[in-house]
Amino acid sequence: MSCWETIADYGLRSLGIGERLLPRSDFTLCQQVVLIGSGMIWNVYFGVLALFSGFFLATALALGKFSANPWLRKPAEWFIFLFRGSPLFIQFFFAYFLFLSLKQVAPVFTPFTSAWAGALVVLFLNTAAYTGEIFHGALLSIPKGDTEAADAYGFSGWTRFRKIIWPTMLRLAWPAYTNEAIFLFHATTLVFFSGFPALQQRGDALYYASYFADKTFNPFVPYPILAGFFILLTLCLIGIFGLINRRLNRHLPQARRAKMRFRMNLIR
Amino acid sequence: MSFYVSFGTVLLLLAITAPVALGFGFAGAMAARSPVFPLNWIGRAYIAVVRGVPDIAFFLFFVIALDQGFEWLRHQVKCPDWDQPIRQGSDFIVCDAAKLPLNTSAQWIHETYGFLLAVLTFAIVFGAFAANVLFGAMRAVPRAQLETAEAYGMTGRQSFWRILVPQMWVYALPGLSNLWMVLIKATPLLFLLGVEDIVYWARELGGTKNPRFSDYPHGDWRMWYFLVLLVFYLGFTKVSEVVLDRLMKRLTHGQATAGGEMQRKAA
Numbered sequence: 001m002s003c004w005e006t007i008a009d010y011g012l013r014s015l016g017i018g019e020r021l022l023p024r025s026d027f028t029l030c031q032q033v034v035l036i037g038s039g040m041i042w043n044v045y046f047g048v049l050a051l052f053s054g055f056f057l058a059t060a061l062a063l064g065k066f067s068a069n070p071w072l073r074k075p076a077e078w079f080i081f082l083f084r085g086s087p088l089f090i091q092f093f094f095a096y097f098l099f100l101s102l103k104q105v106a107p108v109f110t111p112f113t114s115a116w117a118g119a120l121v122v123l124f125l126n127t128a129a130y131t132g133e134i135f136h137g138a139l140l141s142i143p144k145g146d147t148e149a150a151d152a153y154g155f156s157g158w159t160r161f162r163k164i165i166w167p168t169m170l171r172l173a174w175p176a177y178t179n180e181a182i183f184l185f186h187a188t189t190l191v192f193f194s195g196f197p198a199l200q201q202r203g204d205a206l207y208y209a210s211y212f213a214d215k216t217f218n219p220f221v222p223y224p225i226l227a228g229f230f231i232l233l234t235l236c237l238i239g240i241f242g243l244i245n246r247r248l249n250r251h252l253p254q255a256r257r258a259k260m261r262f263r264m265n266l267i268r
Numbered sequence: 269m270s271f272y273v274s275f276g277t278v279l280l281l282l283a284i285t286a287p288v289a290l291g292f293g294f295a296g297a298m299a300a301r302s303p304v305f306p307l308n309w310i311g312r313a314y315i316a317v318v319r320g321v322p323d324i325a326f327f328l329f330f331v332i333a334l335d336q337g338f339e340w341l342r343h344q345v346k347c348p349d350w351d352q353p354i355r356q357g358s359d360f361i362v363c364d365a366a367k368l369p370l371n372t373s374a375q376w377i378h379e380t381y382g383f384l385l386a387v388l389t390f391a392i393v394f395g396a397f398a399a400n401v402l403f404g405a406m407r408a409v410p411r412a413q414l415e416t417a418e419a420y421g422m423t424g425r426q427s428f429w430r431i432l433v434p435q436m437w438v439y440a441l442p443g444l445s446n447l448w449m450v451l452i453k454a455t456p457l458l459f460l461l462g463v464e465d466i467v468y469w470a471r472e473l474g475g476t477k478n479p480r481f482s483d484y485p486h487g488d489w490r491m492w493y494f495l496v497l498l499v500f501y502l503g504f505t506k507v508s509e510v511v512l513d514r515l516m517k518r519l520t521h522g523q524a525t526a527g528g529e530m531q532r533k534a535a
Contacts, residue, residue: 085505086498087453093467094498097474097491189325193460195471210328219336223329230325 003030014038014202022201022211029221032212036225039205040233045116046188046204050123051181054131057124061132062169066139076132083129088122088187092194095122115196123191127184134180138173139165171248178241182234205229271469271493275500277383278455278466285390286451290444292395297402315403318396330389331461379464386461394451401443406432408439438519438527445512452504456497470494 009019011034023031064076083091099112112118142165150164170177189206192198198207205226212222299311318326409432417427459467474490520527 082502086501087456089456089459089467090494090497090501093470094491094494097488097494101488101491206325206328209325213328213332217332217336219329219332223325226325 003028003034006030006034010034011038012041014041014204014208016200016202020200024215027212027216032208032222033225035208035212036205036222037229039203039208040229042115042191042202042204043185043188044233046120046123046191047181047185049120050127050188051184053124054127054184057128058131058135059166061128062135062139065132065136080129080133080136083126084133088126089190089194091122091126092119092190092196095119096195114199115191119191119194119196123184123188126187127180130180130183131177134173134176135169137176138169141172142168167248174241174245174248178238178245181237181241185233185237186230270464271466271473274464274466274469277463278458281383281387281390281455281458281465282451284387285394286448288387288391289394289398289451292391293398293400293402296395296399297406300399300403301406311399315396315399318393326393327389327457327461330392331385334385334388382461383463386458386463389461390451390454394447394454397447397450398444401440401447402436404443405436405440409435435523438523441512441516441519445508445516448508448512449505452501452508466497466500470497 006028007030010031012018013022013035015038022035061076061080064072065080067073067076095118096113099109099118102109103113112121146164146168147160150160155164189204192203192207201207201211203211209222209226213219216222296311296314299307300315302308302311413431413435414427417431422430456465456467458465470493471490474493475488516527517531521531
């Protein structure tokens, strides 16, 4: 079987398209690369959607934590503490069994017991909490002069936030936010190890990598392949976020632009 | 009962891993700083490689890799006249005497061995993070302090142990406390390494119990078990936060940093 046939059979295997049975013996390198790559579809799906939706909740949380009104501040603080203080792995487990019990009460929750929706909700809330903390830190370090200048120009309310506070907050938070995005993509690998079932063996990249490692007793092939895919993904992310960072900082003189520093790979 | 013991497993893991990882980190940072060529190269490579690879993949990879590495070493030593290849197709075969742990040994030895592999894996991964933090902290100690030490005629070794090491902790503490928090939150990954930890027992005990097989039948309680775990971790994080805050206050006392200056003014 040539490699092209393997790609045709297994390229979209993680979505349930193509060959039904996973290879069982005589694993070729091509099969491993294609299947693990096919699993990356799920990692990208979880990462992109959670990051995008989490961004808005994070902004709201940061503003809530920043506000002087305790009715807004306390819930935001508790939410952030709850999701940052406990392991993501336990959150996945808890959410999965919570959705299982809720399913008994109301059938609305049926989709949430499968990974595509349930894990996405957990990742969304989790990344919102982490990002909210980053944005809150950025809000605290907005230069006093910026807001004073905004007041002097007569900005107020929504325009003041939209034109002055929000862009500055994003600009200051962006390097840390980039790291958060990278962690989030790494965290997506936990999904199928935490209760959420991989129906018909439609799993993510790590699911297939550990499948091969279990079958071949040889971890030295699938995990480096996985690492390679993730390094590629990380490089893409850094590229995209770097472009946005350039745009956010475009009004500053060259020397004062925030340097992006990447600290990879901490477990949540 | 095993459920409560497994909380102990987690605490034990933390208690062993933290100092070992700190030791790995210290060795790594010292190696990365050393002026000897291959040594500093090894130290830097250790830090860079471990930090650059995706997270749990590393945990899954290291447990098998370490296990096979140990068995391979023992195989080389104990069975020199073994002529078959070790990798036969998809099997990893070593002679019986080189099996680790031996096939004949008791169940608890197997479990302890698994636990020790997990500790070693955690220590290697977190050691690299700690090495990075300590390496930065060593460079953050003001140059003038070391120059003064040299002016007093201390040798390189003396100034390292007497001047640099005592002063670097205050610079290292924010990074290390962050690392400790991350380490706490990484402990449920023990489950993935095949150790029977709290996650394993929460799944086992919480599952639906049939009256035919159990004296205490109940429905699906796994949700509540995991809620307990969630609260356990939240409490643990909170306590660590408070303790580390206190420690930081003590360490900044009398230091030539902004924090120390603030304490001096407040007093």
